Amino acid sequence: MNQIVEVLPDKAALINRALDLVVTKMQAAIQERDRCTIALAGGGTPKPLYEAIATQDLPWEKIHIFWGDERYVPADHPDSNQGMARSAWLSKVNIPETNIHPMPTDGVTPEADASKHEAQLYDFFKTSVGEFPQFDVILLGIGDDAHTASLFPNTEALHVRDRLVTVGNKDGQPRITFTAPLINQAHCIIFLVAGASKQTALSQIFASDADPMTYPARLIQPQGELWWLLDSEAGRWQEG
Secondary structure (H helix, E strand, C coil): CEEEEEEECCHHHHHHHHHHHHHHHHHHHHHHHCCEEEEECCCCCCHHHHHHHCCCCCCHHHEEEEECEEECCCCCCCCCHHHHHHHHCHHHCCCCHHHECCCCCCCCCHHHHHHHHHHHHHHHHCCCCCCCCCCCEEEECCCCCCCECCECCCCHHHHCCCCCEEEEEECCEEEEEECHHHHHCCCEEEEEECCHHHHHHHHHHCCCCCCCCCCHHHHCCCCCEEEEEEEHHHHHHHHC
16 A cells, blocks of 8 residues: 655645646546546535536546445435535536436435445446456545544444445434445545544544544555545644
8 A cells, every 4th residue: 555645734735736636646547548437525625626626627528427425315415425526516517427427315225225336336347246346536535533435433334345335324324335345446545634623533543553443444545545635734633
């Protein structure tokens, strides 16, 4: 694992650095494989990044959009990760609708929709069942509790090793989420972390010894590149 940690002066600098890095990785994937597969994060931190990517001149027909996790709500719900990304980015560029691959949230159960999306991933990547496909870029954040995607502390989703997609649990509310093994297969993972409230979580994520069941972002140890982009407030965890 090649891990890089960068602390930027403020959130604006964090977003600018993330924009440069994401665009560079997207262009490299397109040059090498003639397409880019990117899985997006939800939450407030990446929204300005998506707004910035929407201003770029990119070969949108070669870019395929996925999500690392999704709240189990309709796409037009205010809490939808898909809805946020469409509003901030995807509705503003000429990307084919067939290149957008949202997690389904309108089935009989979250478990059924997780299985459906897993089948969609196998079909898209042309991988065999049990084989983990390799995304070019996966964007992630962390919560104050050190969760990432919808892999929450001490939940069943953390133990899933034989699936691409599973059901996460946030205080009894179901989410659909990539599993840790799928995330770890990526060529490049980029964490975006802002705010002083993340310092305690970061201190445990980077500790020499801490329980990943309690601090789930510790499970993210990819075979490819792992980038941590922090603003100065989050970066102060190193001073503790």
